Amino acid sequence: MSRIKVGGETPYDVVVGTGVLGELPSLVGEARTVAVVHAEGLPEIARPVCHGLTGAGYEVHPLPVPDGEAGKDVKVLAGLWSAFARLGMTRTDVVVGVGGGATTDLAGFAAATWLRGVRAVLVPTTLLGMVDAAVGGKTAIDIPEGKNLVGAFHPPAGVLCDLTTLVTVPRADYVSGLAEVIKAGFIADPRILELVEDDPEAAGRPDGPHTLELAERAIAMKARVVSADLRESGLREILNYGHTLAHAIEKVEGYRFRHGDAVAIGMVYAAELSRLAGRIDAGLVERHRAILTAVGLPTSYVTEAWPGLRDAMRIDKKARGSRLRFVVLDGVASPGRLEDPGEDLLKTAYERVAR
Known part of the structure; x- marks a missing residue:
């Protein structure tokens, strides 16, 4: 397990490793109510997340949303706001987002806009979510005119990347996530390119020998960039x-x-x-x-x-x-x-x- 620090105005940790879901309560911290926004196709991951938080003493409410980009919709967002109201969520409560990058984008934006901002903890379950969407504080939904055009900068209170969740990801989706890892290699970390070139077949598997190192390097690169430029005023554009x-x-x-x-x-x-x-x-x-x-x-x-x-x-x-x-x-x-x-x-x- 490793902890990668993301600096800036509101620093937080990205916890990366195998079998690290037990670290979630330490990231949630002090709260009464936890709304677990999760992709509806991931009950096998959302269930232990909810059980772990309930066991730690939180009042936990699972809120399933459509998988993928279908969830990043203003109607889905409005449904979350209504759910937060029914739960009586206050500024000391927490939103936990569980799923791919689209789900963590949605959960983060819902947290950013509820009561002008409550804490969010993100549990990305895809490679793309781990190395890109969940790290950096960008949150957004889509509109017909374009992707991510409505959003906010809202750094999470923490990010938990449990690599065991990657075995549930279809191979095509896992390989798709590698694009962001390879991007990190071209713009900042040539060692990533070398690891992929040495054994591209292994790089395309979640159980490959370099999965942890590839994920850590891509996350560390993004952490360095967003720590220096949260709001994309300069350096962050390279991402x-x-x-x-x-x-x-x-x-x-x-x-x-x-x-x-x-x-x-x-x-x-x-x-x-x-x-x-x-x-x-x-x-x-x-x-x-x-x-x-x-x-x-x-x-x-x-x-x-x-x-x-x-x-x-x-x-x-x-x-x-x-x-x-x-x-x-x-x-x-x-x-x-x-x-x-x-x-x-x-x-x-x-x-x-x-x-």
């Missing part, structure tokens, strides 16, 4: 490597496309932009394709989709007015920004990832 196109793909697909798969394609697109802008060579672009392909992630998208994707990219959180801003690379572990690239550059880069 969006590959995400401008990824979010556009998700919107075009009606949020039925795996986030990690979209990020994998988006990273290749960002690498192609970097190369066309003269900032990296073709070898680094091909390294993206080789690593992502080796673990089973996609690297291309539909040729005819470009007009819709370009339109979707206009609503991007990094944009400033009508000017798009991309996170690109100047080399491995050397991220930078590309401001307002020309339309020809954007289209040519897409042609290189189209199929």
Whole structure:
């Protein structure tokens, strides 16, 4: 078990290890009522979480929500607010979010907005949730116009990553989560890339020999970045490597496309932009394709989709007015920004990832 510190105005721990659900009461701390917001498809994980908290003396109320992005809906959020009201939750009570990244996003936003902010403890149950969504204090829901456009910065009181929960994750979903791990390698920690390249088959399994190290390295990277820049005023933008196109793909697909798969394609697109802008060579672009392909992630998208994707990219959180801003690379572990690239550059880069 390891504890990774996330600093800033409200520091907290991310507990990472195997069989560490028993650490949850120490993260919840002093409270009377605990609302356990959990993905409805995870009763086998939500049940021991609730039993453990009840055994520790808390008044526990499980609140199931739809799985995946379907849960990040304003109607689901309003249902949680009504449930909190019926439970009489006060500012000293706690919301525990159990599930993938979508569920922890929803639970965190519900906590951020109830009584202008109550404590949240997050128990991510997917690799994507552990290394990305649950760490950093970003909370959000989706609206038809785009993903994560309505949200708040609300750091959790703690995050518990029990790697044993990963054995319940379908292989395709686990591999999808690897995209965010690999992203951490390209923008900050080359050792991640080496571990994946040495044995991509093992990297694609939750019982692989390097699962703990890969998760710890990705979480530690994000912890360093968000500790220095919670509200994405500068450094934190590097975490969006590959995400401008990824979010556009998700919107075009009606949020039925795996986030990690979209990020994998988006990273290749960002690498192609970097190369066309003269900032990296073709070898680094091909390294993206080789690593992502080796673990089973996609690297291309539909040729005819470009007009819709370009339109979707206009609503991007990094944009400033009508000017798009991309996170690109100047080399491995050397991220930078590309401001307002020309339309020809954007289209040519897409042609290189189209199929």
